[in-house]
Amino acid sequence: MSVIVVGAGVVGACCALTLVRAGYKVTLIDQSAPGSGCSYGNAGSISPGSIIPMALPGLWKKVPAWLFDKDGPLSVKWSYLPQAAPWLIGWLRSSSEEVANSSAAALTALNKNVMENYKNMIGPKAYSKLIKATGHLIVQKNKPTGYGDRFAASLREAYGVNIKELHGEEIRDLEPVVGPQFNYGIHMQDGGFTINPKKLVNALVESFIDAGGRFVMNQVRDIQADNNGMYAVTTRTGTIITNKIVIAAGAWSKRFLSEDKIKIPLETERGYHIMLHNHNVQPSLPVVAADYKFFSTPMEEGLRLAGTVEIAGLHAQPKWNRADMLLEHAKQVFPGLSAEGSSVWMGHRPAIPDSVPVIAESKSNKGVFYAFGHGHYGLSGAPNTAQIICDLVLGNKPEVNIEPYGLSRFQS
Secondary structure (H helix, E strand, O other), X not given: OEEEEEOXXXXXXXXXXXXXXXXXXXXXXXXXXXXXXXXXHOOOEEOOOOOOOOOOOOHHHHHHHHHOOOOOOEEEXXXXXXXXXXXXXXXXXXXXXXXXXXXXXXXXXHHOOHHHHHHHHHOHHHHHHHEXXXXXXXXXXXXXXXXXXXXXXXXXHHOOOOEEEEEOHHHHHXXXXXXXXXXXXXXXXXXXXXXXXXXXXXXXXXXXXXXXXXXXXXXXXXXXXXXXXXXEEEEOOOEEEEOEEEEOOHHHHHHHOOOOOOOOOOEEEEEEEEEEEEEOOOOOOOEEEOOOOEEXXXXXXXXXXXXXXEEOOOOOOOOOXXXXXXXXXXXXXXXXXXXXXXXXXEEEEEEOOOOOOEEEEOOOOOOEEEEEOEHHHHHHHHHHHXXXXXXXXXXXXXXXXXXXXXXXXXXX
């Protein structure tokens, strides 16, 4: 049996590796080198405790102010608003307590044992080089008291997230470079980060090739079923016939869904980072500035400042002031921060309104499987996504309840 996995980001790479180890003949295809897309530029956080959906109760009160704040965490390109409106409405509807609680439960199951899973996938040697088990630190100027903040805290407690609250100088005891104006913190004690997300994906692909898999750099242009229960995958240079297909192309997965009878609300949350080189401040673990909604992660190539959400589609030009804004915010978190050099990046997070990815078999085309929509949590959810996909391809019942990741939630 042969399987083609479309998309060589962290989710596709994990799927391909898990399938080839299960005995399938697997071809991984991407138009770019592995880990070149969203998996390249993310904040690097890996955490079983990353379970809080982006839509929380009380969200609707904050969105108007965000939209009219040029330095706010959410930006919408006004000319793109008609296309984005259905997704944005779905996002607001997902902010109910019921949906947010369901999303947190699904993310808890999906992110379980993520650190151990990566160690098994890439091996202890590569794991020790690429992943640091530090947890991460969330800081705020004052303890939040809003409805959504209280609800997020209740979700962490309900689903057993291992945290330690910090107050005042306890924050500096853990991370001395954080400024004195931050008086409340949460140390997410499990998980950690990768010092190089692209190298992590490359390590997964190397393990995949070592296990007998094949990587092809090519553009997938079309997928068609034939009369024999097989699929023809048309690339820029030819056609490959296969038994089964996994679509893990992130925000670009939508182009392969045209024949599915269920409309999947996949949108790109454009995110930015600025990488500081030769910088003078180096935190020892990822620091999340909740007041400004961005990550600062110490990486192999420098200090990465990553965050913001921009809704503008797949083709709009980057707004580099969104990356510059991250540096201005970081100077508020780390007093005296400076750097001699920098580089900027913009990428496309594949987002579903309820923050829960799609991990399911197509309703219209048996043998086509979906693995996309992980939003901000792709690094944390990729290994268990791959195991679910492998079970579905094999025809086995996954260990976790897969209904929350399925397609029925999109039926009106």
